[in-house]
Every structure is written in structure tokens, then in C-alpha cells.
Amino acid sequence: MPQITNLRFLFSKSAHHPNPIFNSKSFTSNRSSSLKQSGNKESSLMKTGGFNKKRAEGKDQSRPKDLKLKVRRLNPVNTLSYVQILGTGMDTQDTSPSVLLFFDKQRFIFNAGEGLQRFCTEHKIKLSKIDHIFLSRVCSETAGGLPGLLLTLAGTGEQGISVNVWGPSDFKYLVDAMKSFIPNAAMVHTRCFGPAPKSDGVLLDDNPEKVNDQIKLIDDEVVKISAILLRPETHGLKKDEFAIKSSDISVLYICELPEIRGKFDPEKAKALGLRPGPKYRELQEGTSVKSDLKDIMIHPDDVLGPSVPGPIVLLVDCPTLSHFQEILSAQSLKDYYADIAEENHKIVNCVIHLSPSLVVNSSDYQKWMSRFGGAEHIMAGHQMKNIQIPILQSSARVAARLNYLCPQFFPAPGFWSLQQPNCSNDGTDLKLCKTVSAENLLKFRLRPYAQLGLDRSGIPSKTGPIEIINDLILEIPEISDAAKQISQLWEGEEEDAGDGVTYVEGDKNITEEPWVNQNIVPRCLENITRENVEIVLLGTGSSQPSKYRNVSSIFINLFSKGSLLLDCGEGTLGQLKRRFGIQGADNAVKGLKCIWISHIHADHHAGLARILTLRRDLLKGVPHEPLIVIGPRQLKRFLDAYQRLEDLDMQFLDCRHTTQASFESNYNNNNQLTNYELPNENKIENTLFSKGSEIQSHWKKGVNSVDDNVSYPLIKNLKNVISDAGLENVISFPVVHCPQAFGVVLKGMDRVDSEGGMIPGWKIVYSGDTRPCPELVEASKGATVLIHEATFEDALVDEAIAKNHSTTEEAIETGHAAGAYRIILTHFSQRYPKIPVFDQSYMHKTCIAFDMMSINFADLHVLPRVLPYLKLLFKNEMIVDESDDVEDAVTLPA
Numbered sequence: 073m074p075q076i077t078n079l080r081f082l083f084s085k086s087a088h089h090p091n092p093i094f095n096s097k098s099f100t101s102n103r104s105s106s107l108k109q110s111g112n113k114e115s116s117l118m119k120t121g122g123f124n125k126k127r128a129e130g131k132d133q134s135r136p137k138d139l140k141l142k143v144r145r146l147n148p149v150n151t152l153s154y155v156q157i158l159g160t161g162m163d164t165q166d167t168s169p170s171v172l173l174f175f176d177k178q179r180f181i182f183n184a185g186e187g188l189q190r191f192c193t194e195h196k197i198k199l200s201k202i203d204h205i206f207l208s209r210v211c212s213e214t215a216g217g218l219p220g221l222l223l224t225l226a227g228t229g230e231q232g233i234s235v236n237v238w239g240p241s242d243f244k245y246l247v248d249a250m251k252s253f254i255p256n257a258a259m260v261h262t263r264c265f266g267p268a269p270k271s272d273g274v275l276l277d278d279n280p281e282k283v284n285d286q287i288k289l290i291d292d293e294v295v296k297i298s299a300i301l302l303r304p305e306t307h308g309l310k311k312d313e314f315a316i317k318s319s320d321i322s323v324l325y326i327c328e329l330p331e332i333r334g335k336f337d338p339e340k341a342k343a344l345g346l347r348p349g350p351k352y353r354e355l356q357e358g359t360s361v362k363s364d365l366k367d368i369m370i371h372p373d374d375v376l377g378p379s380v381p382g383p384i385v386l387l388v389d390c391p392t393l394s395h396f397q398e399i400l401s402a403q404s405l406k407d408y409y410a411d412i413a414e415e416n417h418k419i420v421n422c423v424i425h426l427s428p429s430l431v432v433n434s435s436d437y438q439k440w441m442s443r444f445g446g447a448e449h450i451m452a453g454h455q456m457k458n459i460q461i462p463i464l465q466s467s468a469r470v471a472a473r474l475n476y477l478c479p480q481f482f483p484a485p486g487f488w489s490l491q492q493p494n495c496s497n498d499g500t501d502l503k504l505c506k507t508v509s510a511e512n513l514l515k516f517r518l519r520p521y522a523q524l525g526l527d528r529s530g531i532p533s534k535t536g537p538i539e540i541i542n543d544l545i546l547e548i549p550e551i552s553d554a555a556k557q558i559s560q561l562w563e564g565e566e567e568d569a570g571d572g573v574t575y576v577e578g579d580k581n582i583t584e585e586p587w588v589n590q591n592i593v594p595r596c597l598e599n600i601t602r603e604n605v606e607i608v609l610l611g612t613g614s615s616q617p618s619k620y621r622n623v624s625s626i627f628i629n630l631f632s633k634g635s636l637l638l639d640c641g642e643g644t645l646g647q648l649k650r651r652f653g654i655q656g657a658d659n660a661v662k663g664l665k666c667i668w669i670s671h672i673h674a675d676h677h678a679g680l681a682r683i684l685t686l687r688r689d690l691l692k693g694v695p696h697e698p699l700i701v702i703g704p705r706q707l708k709r710f711l712d713a714y715q716r717l718e719d720l721d722m723q724f725l726d727c728r729h730t731t732q733a734s735f736e737s738n739y740n741n742n743n744q745l746t747n748y749e750l751p752n753e754n755k756i757e758n759t760l761f762s763k764g765s766e767i768q769s770h771w772k773k774g775v776n777s778v779d780d781n782v783s784y785p786l787i788k789n790l791k792n793v794i795s796d797a798g799l800e801n802v803i804s805f806p807v808v809h810c811p812q813a814f815g816v817v818l819k820g821m822d823r824v825d826s827e828g829g830m831i832p833g834w835k836i837v838y839s840g841d842t843r844p845c846p847e848l849v850e851a852s853k854g855a856t857v858l859i860h861e862a863t864f865e866d867a868l869v870d871e872a873i874a875k876n877h878s879t880t881e882e883a884i885e886t887g888h889a890a891g892a893y894r895i896i897l898t899h900f901s902q903r904y905p906k907i908p909v910f911d912q913s914y915m916h917k918t919c920i921a922f923d924m925m926s927i928n929f930a931d932l933h934v935l936p937r938v939l940p941y942l943k944l945l946f947k948n949e950m951i952v953d954e955s956d957d958v959e960d961a962v963t964l965p966a
Contacts (some may be wrong), residue, residue: 208389334377410445486653493497669703670840807842
């Protein structure tokens with residue numbers, strides 16, 4: 073078979089890149105030629121500054137839509153209706169499962185944990201018709217996916233669309249705080265119910281009707297939804313809202329469909345003197361009419377057969393046994409118990425339990441479940457048996473294929489590396505009533521009545537790694553040889569060729585490219601071990617999660633010294649658990665030293681609260697310091713609002729306080745902090761930017777002076793924390809994307825070699841989202857690794873400028889101008905579902921990032937040599953094949 077070095081046809085410019093960027097000429101001359109080919113005279117950075125100034129200043133917002141409440145036309149007949157389990161975090165136990173209540177013209181969602189819209193995208197569940205979102209608790213576990221979901225709904229373009237969000241506490245301030253990153257947040261109507269904290273029991277919002285302990289929320293011809301609040305016992309304290317946090321209040325929801333009227337009997341109507349005509353319809357619609365032949369009134373019950381009771385579904389979120397006492401004392405539930413002989417007894421058809429196994433396995437809870445007679449009980453709480461089943465199967469398939477090709481950079485996912493869990497005590501063997509374990513897309517049909525009951529037809533088939541790899545080999549037979557060739561990069565006796573590059577002795581399958589001899593390994597990697605630094609790309613997509621790529625998050629693993637997170641998009645915790653397994657991810661979260669956020673867009677920070685609350689719970693009872701979160705100042709408003717719901721156990725530090733200027737003002741006598749200098753236009757000697765250009769000077773103005781009294785204690789704490797992690801410093805620097813957008817430099821401490829000499833510390837630079845700018849080039853000078861966004865392919869430079877992002881070529885140019893040793897491209901537009909469009913030329917320092925990619929510093933010298941093999945893996949999938957998955961993603965803020 074042809075060797076991988078002969079597969080240059082894969083990188084053919086005519087086949088995959090109609091406007092090639094690179095050629096064999098010099099890098100500098102190549103740029104001008106590519107700009108001519110694009111036909112865009114205004115796209116030259118040297119002429120115009122090459123960025124969207126209004127967007128960078130936050131002044132490019134379009135006029136708001138007409139956000140008047142849009143009422144959908146109801147269909148009381150509803151020939152199709154069901155409840156369905158939407159998995160979210162069942163496999164990783166990071167979020168609460170969601171439940172969809174489906175009608176012909178309406179959609180209701182119960183809980184919106186992280187990963188909801190990504191799951192729905194994969195299974196083509198349209199969320200655009202959602203009218204109501206109900207939260208069983210207002211916390212990160214149940215509402216972590218809400219910001220991203222609302223942002224997606226805001227970008228669907230439907231005029232006047234409106235979403236009502238219901239929850240058992242006053243979380244309006246949280247939604248209001250989202251307006252800083254959700255332009256159309258006014259479309260959200262918060263419907264809070266129950267006693268407000270510190271309000272002495274006064275009902276919130278519209279003061280919904282309350283019968284005993286049951287609060288009626290919705291009551292129309294389609295469905296009646298009511299709620300029963302569950303508060304934990306306060307163990308002797310006065311039972312009021314002063315003793316209970318908002319996130320402690322839980323909800324039991326009751327969904328009741330209207331009864332189905334009996335079949336119309338025309339013979340009965342004829343006997344009562346009624347002629348065929350419009351009065352027949354009036355009777356069927358429940359209206360009494362006067363007989364045509366007799367002096368009597370005819371009522372619907374006189375001509376209709378017996379009515380069929382409407383189905384009833386209960387959703388129970390009882391997080392602790394303490395909450396369970398409220399269930400036992402709920403008076404309104406007596407109407408639904410089968411063991412109480414009442415004339416107005418209501419039959420419950422389905423109970424969906426979101427409660428954890430600790431609760432549902434208790435004898436008292438099981439006895440309570442049995443009181444609903446023949447109801448179907450669906451156990452949707454976290455169960456161990458679901459760990460082995462990946463919910464995001466498309467992403468898991470790609471991860472398995474990458475692992476087969478190159479396990480060194482793509483370790484086996486955590487959920488497939490676990491031992492078989494013991495499922496004997498997961499709540500499926502309850503003795504007092506029949507139960508069913510929830511599965512992804514499991515339905516309980518409510519209409520038509522003839523199909524009432526469980527429906528497993530939509531449950532996706534389970535595919536393991538063995539089947540995935542067998543399919544891969546059948547699809548690409550040469551992949552087996554490619555995997556062997558990659559393994560030879562690490563195997564066998566290695567010898568130093570004298571230029572700092574290691575080669576595999578006896579490797580006859582790979583011909584070294586001419587540039588390899590020029591690619592000298594920097595001294596900071598001398599004697600580097602596998603327990604030093606690892607970069608784990610948890611999310612590599614932009615805008616919103618897709619089937620194959622989650623949104624931005626980078627885990628910097630310092631092993632025994634802890635870890636850091638650079639950005640924390642929605643689903644970051646789930647990605648950590650898929651990469652390291654549940655226990656491994658818990659350990660990683662406990663070891664976090666700080667989290668750094670680049671800017672306020674939701675795809676970079678919406679997963680933050682879930683990480684913080686998990687760390688808080690894991691370290692409960694253990695002496696520890698609050699985690700330091702570094703981010704733009706607008707982020708603090710959102711976190712402060714969240715803090716009112718549940719304790720995030722964090723300290724916030726503005727990115728402006730971690731710039732070099734800030735550190736120098738606070739530690740001007742510290743020699744370790746004077747190694748960095750502010751970007752200076754006279755020091756930037758490259759052809760990318762003209763001196764004094766607008767793009768260079770834009771961020772030099774409007775930076776407020778640092779408030780030493782506020783920042784100094786936190787900066788001092790940060791300095792101690794990162795020093796323990798083996799870091800010299802964490803330096804933020806401004807970039808050109810949106811107001812208060814930053815990149816970051818992580819500098820490792822110098823080391824002592826075996827002869828007592830000093831080995832300089834490594835340097836990781838992360839661009840955040842940005843246009844090419846001199847601040848980034850200066851910060852990246854001599855970087856060991858530059859992680860640079862590359863949202864668009866080179867042919868879309870105009871769109872990159874409009875949205876203040878970078879193209880692949882521009883990202884590589886920045887790395888070359890800075891002299892970075894390795895460049896990792898990430899943050900790809902979701903229009904590229906599996907692999908972005910790029911040209912192989914001049915990629916000798918560069919690699920394309922994929923979700924779960926783990927790059928150990930000991931392997932950096934091999935990194936670019938893997939790229940051709942990765943392109944081979946996706947040779948049949950170079951174009952967008954999932955257009956329906958990304959139709960909204962490309963229009964949203966990123």
C-alpha cells in the first residue's frame with residue numbers, strides 16, 4: 073500500500089481549498105499573493121487594521137427584535153403527546169436529566185442541565201418550539217444549560233418568540249445578569265413561584281393560585297401543570313426562608329392532560345329529537361343545545377359515551393431524605409393515591425423520579441411509590457449502570473477512532489476505561505412496585521390513548537469501541553498501517569540526531585520532511601518528564617456545542633502540582649469526566665489552582681458554575697481556600713447573581729489586575745515579575761502590522777487604573793497559589809475581539825539541570841478569541857506552545873474580520889512571527905463538524921485540535937508529524953455533512 077508520505081493528494085489545493093493560501097514561496101510574500109487571490113483589497117491588515125472596531129467596542133448590536141409574548145395556537149385535541157427522557161449528564165453524573173413534555177403545537181422542558189442542546193442536536197430534537205422551561209431546583213445541576221439554550225433560541229430568528237422559565241425561587245436577577253452576554257435576554261419571562269427568601273412567605277411573580285400545598289402554574293385546554301414545593305427539614309430551626317437557601321428548595325411537578333370525551337352517539341341524539349347538523353358539533357365540544365323536535369335541553373352527557381380520564385404524569389425531584397418529609401405531608405397528593413378510596417380519585421399513569429438512588433432505595437420512599445397503584449415508575453436519577461453508555465455517541469465514535477489511530481495524543485475515554493459497574497443496587501430491583509430504568513430517548517406515550525405506555529422504539533442502539541474500530545478498518549483499510557507508523561514515532565531505540573530532534577531508529581516508512589532538521593527542540597523541554605505538563609483540549613468548537621465539538625475549554629494538567637482551566641464553556645465538567653472518568657475528574661476539580669476566563673461570551677464561561685459547585689461539594693469539610701477565578705469584569709456580575717442562589721466558594725479577580733502593568737504596580741520590587749514587558753509598537757518587527765495602525769493602538773486607550781486596595785490581597789493570594797503549582801506567573805493581555813477580551817501567558821518556573829545550570833521555564837500562550845494583534849505577537853515571543861483560535865478557513869477572511877476572529881493562516885502567521893515552538897489551532901466554526909478546512913503547507917509547527925486531545929510536553933516534538941495521519945482519518949469527511957446541526961451555530965455570538 074502507499075505510505076503516508078505519498079498521500080499528498082489529500083492536501084491538494086484544488087480538491088479541498090479553492091483559494092489556496094500557502095505555496096512554496098516565502099511566508100511573507102505568500103501573504104500578499106493570497107490576499108490578491110481572495111480579491112479583497114480591504115482585508116490587508118497592513119492597510120486597514122483588519123478588525124471590526126464596532127464589535128471590539130461592543131457597539132455592533134443589531135436592533136432588538138419585537139419581543140412581545142408570542143402565544144402559539146393551541147390544539148386541545150393533541151393527537152400526539154408523550155414525555156421523553158433527554159439524557160444530558162446521566163453517563164457522567166454531572167447534571168440532572170431533562171424531560172420533554174411534547175404536544176403537537178407546544179413543548180415543555182423540565183430541567184436544562186449542561187449538554188441539553190448538544191444532546192438534542194445529535195438526535196435532531198428541535199428546541200425552537202419550546203414555550204416553557206421548568207426547573208425542579210434552581211442550581212447549576214438543573215440550570216447549567218440555560219444560558220446556552222436561551223442564546224441559541226435568541227438566534228433562531230423567529231419574530232416575537234418568547235420563553236417562560238419557571239422555578240421555585242426568585243432567579244430573575246440571574247436572568248437579568250445574562251443580558252451581558254445574551255443580547256435578546258428580554259425574550260425570557262421568569263415565572264418564579266413559592267415563598268421568596270426573606271419575604272415571610274409572600275408568593276412571587278403573578279401570585280399563582282394555590283390549593284393547600286399545590287401551586288397551579290398552567291391551566292389551559294392542553295395541559296394543567298402544578299407544583300408542590302419540597303423544603304428540607306431545618307433540624308429544629310424555625311422553618312422559614314431565612315434558614316433555607318434558594319437552591320435547597322425542590323419541586324414535585326404534576327402534569328394533567330384533559331379527559332377525552334366519549335364518542336358521539338347519533339342514535340341517542342335522534343331519539344332526543346335532534347336533527348343532524350351543527351348542533352352535533354356543539355355537543356361534541358361540550359355545549360348544551362335545544363332539541364329540534366322536543367321542548368328539552370340536550371346535554372353532552374346525554375349523547376356521548378363515557379369519557380376517558382386524561383393521563384397524569386408526576387416528576388419528582390427529591391434530592392435528600394429530608395425533602396421526602398414534605399412529600400409525605402403534602403395534602404394535595406392524597407387525590408392521586410390509589411390506596412385511598414375517594415370518589416374524585418385521580419389515576420397516575422407515570423412517575424418520573426429524578427431523585428438519587430440514596431433516596432429511592434429507602435424503604436419509606438419505596439412504600440410511597442407503591443401508593444400510586446399500577447403507575448409506571450421511571451428511575452431517571454443518577455444510576456451506575458448508565459456510566460458505561462456514552463450519551464454523546466457521535467463524539468464518542470470520533471474519540472474511539474482517534475484513540476485507535478494515535479492513543480498517545482488521544483487516550484481512551486474515561487467511560488470506556490472503567491471496570492464493569494455493579495448495578496445490583498442502582499434502584500432497579502425495588503420490590504414494592506414495578507420500576508423501569510431510564511434510557512436516552514425513552515418515551516411514555518400519552519396520546520393517542522390506544523398507545524398509552526412505554527415506547528422504546530427511539531432508544532439509540534449501543535455501540536462499543538470494538539464495533540467502531542471494525543467499521544473504521546472496513547472504511548479506511550490503510551488506517552491500520554497508519555496506526556503502526558504513528559506508534560513507531562514513540563517505539564524502539566531513540567537517538568539524538570545532533571540537532572535536538574529525536575528520530576526512531578530503523579523507521580523506513582516515514583521520510584522526514586526537509587523542515588524537520590530546522591525544528592530545534594527548545595531548551596525548556598530538556599529533561600522534561602511525562603509528569604510535568606499536559607494540555608487537554610476539552611472543547612475545540614465555537615459559538616455553541618455540536619455533535620463532535622464542545623465549546624471552549626482547556627485543562628492544563630500539572631499533575632501532582634494541581635491544574636488550571638483556561639475558559640470553561642458549557643459542558644466542561646462532562647468533558648472532564650469523559651476524559652478522566654468520574655473519579656479522575658473529581659480529583660482534577662479538587663486540584664484546580666485557578667480558572668481563567670478570556671471574555672464574557674457564553675461559549676467561554678457558561679460551564680463555570682457547575683465546576684465551582686462541584687469543587688465546593690467535594691471539599692466540604694476539608695480546609696481549603698476559595699478558588700480564584702480570573703475573568704473580565706462583566707463576568708463578576710453574572711457570578712454574583714449566581715452566588716445568591718448557591719455558594720460558589722470562589723474569589724474573583726479582574727483580568728485587568730493580572731496584566732503586566734498591574735503586577736508591576738503591586739510587586740515592583742519582585743524580580744520574577746519584571747521579565748515581561750508591555751507590548752511596544754517599536755519592538756514589534758514583523759510585516760503583519762504597520763506601526764501606529766488602528767489595530768495596534770485600539771487597546772492602548774481606555775484601560776482603567778488598577779485599584780490597589782481591592783486587587784492587592786487577591787493578587788498576593790494568586791501569586792502564592794500559582795507558585796505552589798510550579799508557575800512563575802499568569803499574565804493577562806488585551807486582544808481584539810469584544811470589550812474586555814484577553815489572552816493569557818502561563819510561565820513555568822526555571823529548573824536546575826544535573827550540572828547545576830538553569831533550564832528556562834516553559835511558556836504556554838492562549839489567544840482567547842481575537843483578530844491578529846501585536847499584543848498577542850509580543851506575548852507569544854518564544855512560546856513553547858501557542859494555542860490560537862482559528863475559527864474560519866482562509867477563504868473566509870472577510871467574515872473573520874467582521875466577527876473579530878482569526879483564520880487558519882492568520883493564526884499560523886502569528887505563531888511564526890512570535891517564534892513559537894508549537895502552534896495548536898482550536899475554536900473552529902461549527903460549520904466544520906469534524907475537521908476544519910486547512911492547507912498542509914507550512915504546518916510544520918502546527919496541529920489541529922480535537923476534543924479530548926491530550927498533549928504531553930514530552931511529546932511536543934512529535935506533534936506536527938501526526939497531522940497528516942489525522943487528515944487521513946477524516947479523508948471522507950472533509951466537507952460539512954451535518955448542515956442541519958450547524959444552521960444556527962454560525963450566526964450566534966462567539
